Amino acid sequence: MAQPANRPVFAPWTDPNEKPLIQFKNVTKKFGEFVAIDDMTLDIYRREFFALLGPSGCGKTTLMRMLAGFEAPSEGKILLDGVDIAPIPPNKRATNMMFQSYALFPHLSVWDNIAFGLHRSDMPKDQISARVEEMLRLVKLEKFAKRKPHQISGGQRQRVALARSLAKAPKLLLLDEPLGALDKKLRQDTQFELMDIQEKTGTTFVIVTHDQEEAMTVASRVAVMDHGKMIQVDTPDRIYETPNSVYVADFIGDVNLIEGKASAPKDGKVSIAWAEGQPEIVAETGETIAPGTTVHFAIRPEKVAISVDKPKDRANVLEGTVSDIAYLGNISTYKVEVAGGQMIKTQVANDRRIARRDITWDDKVWLSFTDTAGVVLTS
Amino acid sequence: MNRKFSWFNATSLTLGFAFLYLPMLILIIFSFNESKLVTVWAGFSTKWYGELVRDQAFLNAAWTTLKVAVISSSVSTVLGTMAAYVIVRAGRFTGRTLFSGMIYAPLVMPEVITGLAMLLLFITIGLDRGVTTIILAHITFTMCFVSVVVSSRLATFDKSLEEAALDLGCTPWDAFRSVTLPIIAPAVISGWLLAFTLSLDDLVISQFVAGPSATTLPMKIFSSVRLGVNPQINALSTIMIAIVTIGVISASLITKRSIARQRAEEQAAVRN
DSSP: OOTTTSSSOOGGGGGGTTTOOOOEEEEEEEEEEEEEEEEEEEOOOTTTTEEEEEOOOOOOOHHHHHHHTOOOOSEEHHHHHHEEEEEEEEEGEEEEEEEEOOOOTTTTHHHHHHHHHTTTTOOHHHHHHHHHHHHHHHOOOOOGGSSOGGSSOOOHHHHHHHHHHHHHSEEEEEEEEETSSHHHHHHHHHHHHHHHHHHHHOOEEEEEEOOHHHHHHOOEEEEEEEETEEEEEEOOOHHHOSSSSHHHHHHHHHOOOOOOOOEEEEEEOOEEHHHHHHHOEEOOOOOOOOOOOOEEOOOEGGGEEEEEEEEESSEEEEEEEEEEEESSSEEEEEEOOOOGGGGEEEEEOOOSSSSSSOTTOOOEEEEEEEETTTTOOOO | OOOOHHHHHHHHHHHHHHHHHHHHHHHHHHTTTTSTTTTSSSOBOHHHHHHHHHHHHHHHHHHHHHHHHHHHHHHHHHHHHHHHHHHSSSSOOOTHHHHHHHHHHHSSHHHHHHHHHHHHHHHTTTOOOSSSHHHHHHHHHHHHHHHHHHHHHHTTTHHHHHHHHHHHOOOOOHHHHIIIHHHHHHHHHHHHHHHHHHHHHHOHHHHOOTTTTTTHHHHHHHHHHHOOOOOOHHHHHHHHHHHHHHHHHHHHHHHHHHHHHHHHHHHHEEEE
């Protein structure tokens, strides 16, 4: 993926000279017997929009609360700008947090909520009101400064919470499921707004979410977590296209997983025997796989083509029967049963107004994909 | 939906209210009795109220009662709020169950025992019995009521509000003062009111710990009733009923109005 030379790509994690803003060094957090964070090492860089993604109970909120100062690591160190932050209480940290419940002070007006942190900083009194005005403009709430939190809508509350946490210009902003309480349409709009604000203020954002679409949309890098461990940390496109494990492939988006035995790789290609009497799946891989290893072949539904006639020029062709069709408006999903009862999903964009009628339930169809369309996973 | 006011409902209502309020009604009526005999009606008069105002002993007792109630309820509100905060917020420290159990124990402790224990304590440490000892005893037995009221409010309090305050640069004390306290203020105030009324009408414990120099109103009423009920007592009781009634009605009106206002504002917010 060559980028034009005059357009620098934001990727500080690839630059060995770049100093990370946050460093987790072998951090473990235990609550009694329960291990919430398990020996984690992680670097987050300046101006990053870093997403922590995982199911509930995976430790992502604990990780964030350790950054904010509400929890202390049981073992290991967390460095902010090279300084160990363990002994620093939350009120002395250069981090601010936006809470899932927004935690707006109900007895204070929007204005006073935003000014709350500024009054407790060493900012001179006469500059505070200018800063509050600036924040209100940033989140487009100038008209609502005098209202109390219960007098504004959910989306507006979310923006007040954001303004309040940004007012002190923290080095690091922590967002705990910031859009969880908004409906889908508003959430999508707000995601773009968040990205805008992050770019404008140049603040490093760490966001916790269980919504993979949200993480993919906003983040420069996504960390997929499970049971207190980082499974994969990478850019959204690489997380999607080259997951490093079945867990990540399955967690992010829709995927077809086909289990089989691998042959010895030849010219960077491996053949996977997945069902008796069927042609083996040929796929490219960078890994060295021992012959006979059980592997999973993961392929996204939109990368599988469906046709009535057998295609001639594709590396992999499977025969199957249509068992289900879901019409979703912009796309249609076909569930096709292939040998051994395995179900393969394929997605087709509905680029014409009249639905394709040449494929229907119980039709014999051909599924095909190239040898670079999927990934071979050994774990 | 049948919401007809049936004869059954009417009877239940009448019986219930009669049971609750007939004694008080009779007391109020007889406080306006001309006669010195409490049970014989001899015409309307407010003269007993006038005599009450001129009776120095009653006025002294009233002043003592007010002083004791205000001081003891204020101190017990501070202590009770602190205790509630620890029970709800300090997490699972060793002895938490024991501690919270002991806070609430005076709630069910017979007053006679509390009074006797206080009396023994004051004698042991050589504290002269008087207004001070009554105040101390009242703080002891009203504190748990404040704790119950405040801790039930704190239990539903969103902890992230305090964390947000800390996150924005507050010290823990500043966070409590500028965020927690204003939000739980209604509970603290009703805790104070509860402590105040409990102190106002306490007889048993005061009887144990009061010296000859200090007499509260309930003690005064009780001792004069033993010599026979006189119309002055009726007048005094009527005044107390009036004060309590006004207090309760205004408190409920304030709450109702603030709820209505909040609802209206929330609806306005939705429309925007």
